[in-house]
Amino acid sequence: MRKTLLTFIIISFTNFSFSQQIEKLEYCNCIEKIDNNFPTYEGKYERVCNEKTTDVGSFKNDLPDGEWISYNYKGGLISKKIIPKVN
Numbered sequence: 233m234r235k236t237l238l239t240f241i242i243i244s245f246t247n248f249s250f251s252q253q254i255e256k257l258e259y260c261n262c263i264e265k266i267d268n269n270f271p272t273y274e275g276k277y278e279r280v281c282n283e284k285t286t287d288v289g290s291f292k293n294d295l296p297d298g299e300w301i302s303y304n305y306k307g308g309l310i311s312k313k314i315i316p317k318v319n
Contacts, residue, residue, distance in 0.1 A: 252266070274293070282305070288300070288303075299314055300312070300314075
């Protein structure tokens, strides 16, 4: 029984640690996707509103990192920013 419980805990932790996190924002009908949001924001980030991508970027150590792109509701480019890489 202990081995079964321990195996379940390890598998659950592994799935939680390495799976993409998705958060639904009720106030704007948007979904935010990020590779990891616990304990810090890490990895690729994407915001989708009404089934259209509005923002794409990445985080490293809780900070925006690298290229961030924003699109309007028709898919047109709004802005493209390069954030200096975090060490």
